Amino acid sequence: MFDVHVISLPRSGRRDSIGRVLSEKRVAFRFADAVDARIFTDADIAECYDDAAARQLYRRSMTAAEVACFLSHLSVWKEIASTGRGAVVLEDDAILEQGFFERVLHMSDERLASIADIVLLGRSKLPRTCAAAAYFHEPLKQSTLMDGLRVGAPFKQWTSGAVGYWISAQGARLAVENARGPIRALLDDWPWHIDNAGVRVAEVRPYVVWENFEVLPSSIEAERRALTKSRKAVHDAALWPLRIVRTIWRWGAVAMLRMATLIMKGDSRHERS
Structure with missing residues (x-):
């Protein structure tokens, strides 16, 4: 099986739930402590974040939680790059389908790496009831059938979340290199990773990871909405x-x-x- 990294704030209270599910399926995993935006001072933000670059990309500033989210995933990428093999990264509000355990975790690392550097296993803020419509409106251009799942790139990538994804060792190295210096983009701005780092980003169909956003609200989303005109x-x-x-x-x-x-x-x- 792939190594599984679960990014989680120790204070979130969400570790028991996802830890229980993974343990019951006998999946080896480790928690990676997320960076806590609440402890950031203005000086901390100024040191690790390029507001001018972010505003040029998004016409708004990034929130402290968005900066902390990027730093949290970046820390895991560095670890994956050092191991030399791909791994799965989950956020602690992930809901895992049976296909995640029976198919994704047993896929060939080499075969996946021949197709993409990052494979998104789900999409944020997408209810399961809307999955069929999402597959219809966002088909994969070309796909490869792997262990009962389709893996391929959609016609358009966007900021679709990072609730669950597989990343190759090479993809982790590219992402780490691209993130050198202050944070200047959203963690889940996949087009930015593609354009600036040459990372190949694909998705699976059907999705095997869902964000439990209806039960566990995201502080990032609340702050993001406050800065974004609906x-x-x-x-x-x-x-x-x-x-x-x-x-x-x-x-x-x-x-x-x-x-x-x-x-x-x-x-x-x-x-x-």
């Missing part, structure tokens, strides 16, 4: 027809890519015969 319902309704057109186009592209792959495989078999 879009009006009218604006979202106006974008709905465009989303439908985009989804139809994406599935058409997926069909063409799969057809091209089948043709290439057929030609390859013909040449060998």
Whole structure:
């Protein structure tokens, strides 16, 4: 099995729950103490965070909790990079599907690393009841079937959370190198990691990790909402027809890519015969 790192604040009160689940499944894991934003002083923030760079990216400042979140994951990345093999990183509010234990933990590290540097196992703020709609609107461009799960990159990456992911040793090294200096981006800004570090980011379908956000509210999300202007319902309704057109186009592209792959495989078999 992969090593499993659970990032958690000692004061959060969430360790018993996820620790019990992992122990019952006989999964070897360790808790990684998260950086506590509450102990940050203004001087601490100024030393480890580049506000000008963050505002240029997001048109707002990052919260102390967002900075602390990045530092927490960065510490785990450094450890994974030093081991030379991939590992799974979870946050302590993760809900784990049976597929996580039966499939993900037993996947080949080498095969996963040939596909991606980071594989997202779930998405933040997504209720299970909305999973089918999410898969429909965000199909994977090209995917590989591994132990009953599809692994591939979607058409668009965004800040989709870090509740659970696998990261290769090489991906950890790239991410650590990219994070040198003060924090200047969100931990889960996957496009930023892709563009600045060359990290290959993929996802699994179906998801096997869920964020328990409806029961365990996130302090990061509350602070983030206070700094981010919420879009009006009218604006979202106006974008709905465009989303439908985009989804139809994406599935058409997926069909063409799969057809091209089948043709290439057929030609390859013909040449060998």
